[in-house]
Amino acid sequence: MTDRMIVRVEGREFIMERIFKAPREKVFAAFTQCEHLTHWWGPRGWELTACTLDFRPEGVWHYCMTCKDKNQGEFFGMESWGKGVYRSIDAPNSFVYTDYFSDADGAINEDLPPSDTTLVFEEIEGGTKLISRTLYDSEQSLQTVVEMGMEHGIRETWDRLEEYLA
Numbered sequence: 293m294t295d296r297m298i299v300r301v302e303g304r305e306f307i308m309e310r311i312f313k314a315p316r317e318k319v320f321a322a323f324t325q326c327e328h329l330t331h332w333w334g335p336r337g338w339e340l341t342a343c344t345l346d347f348r349p350e351g352v353w354h355y356c357m358t359c360k361d362k363n364q365g366e367f368f369g370m371e372s373w374g375k376g377v378y379r380s381i382d383a384p385n386s387f388v389y390t391d392y393f394s395d396a397d398g399a400i401n402e403d404l405p406p407s408d409t410t411l412v413f414e415e416i417e418g419g420t421k422l423i424s425r426t427l428y429d430s431e432q433s434l435q436t437v438v439e440m441g442m443e444h445g446i447r448e449t450w451d452r453l454e455e456y457l458a
Contacts, residue, residue, distance in 0.1 A: 297447060304434055306407075306426045306442070310450055313419040314457040320384035320413050322453060329355070332456040335448035337361025341371070342396075351378045353389070354398050375400065379408070386412045391426075405433035422450075 298309040312319050322328040326343035333340045334357040342356035353376040359367040375394035381387045388411075393404040400406070407426045414421040424446075428434040 297450060299443060301434065301438075304428045304431050306424075306428070306434055306438070308424045308446060308450075309421065311416065311419055311421050312454055312457055316413045316415040316420045317384045318457060319420040319422060319453075322457065323411060324383075324387070328456070332452040333357065333449060334452075335445040336452065337364050337367075338372075342373075347378065347381065349378055349380055352376065352398070353378070354394065356396065371396075376409075384413055386410060405429060405436055407433075407437075 296310055298307075300307050322332065324345070324347045326340075326345050329343055329345070330340045333343075333355070337359055338357045339360050340355055341358040342354070344355075345351075345353045347353075353374075355374050357372045357374070359370045362368050373394045373396055375392045375398050376389040377392075379388040379390060388408065390406055390408050392406045393401040395401065405428055407428050409424060409426045412423040412425075414423065428437070
């Protein structure tokens, strides 16, 4: 699979762009409905084992990714909980949310940095250009999640999205 993802860091912002060969409405729906997210969200070897989503401003997306791949050693069986709070929605063009690390009850993990993400879905000939801009409170917070392997995880997640959309 050819890597068509553009990744760059600008100060406190982590920016990714990728073109998907699918209509904008389909790509947008893949990000905003649990019935789609359960098929592709998370890096390879991980499954979305919990998903509740209230897609409206101030609505919450609460989810759990669980490592199901025994070849991932110490990560096997690990759960990673997240919580997104939607800030604004302009369907099917864009949405903005604050992303937090959380626990199973939705309590925010104060030890890991939150971020504000804007996803833009641009209709182009032959598909959709997805632009993700994630802003952190400091360059150090951004560095923390980069060191946790965020870029690799998102690349694999978006590869899985491309496979799902096909």
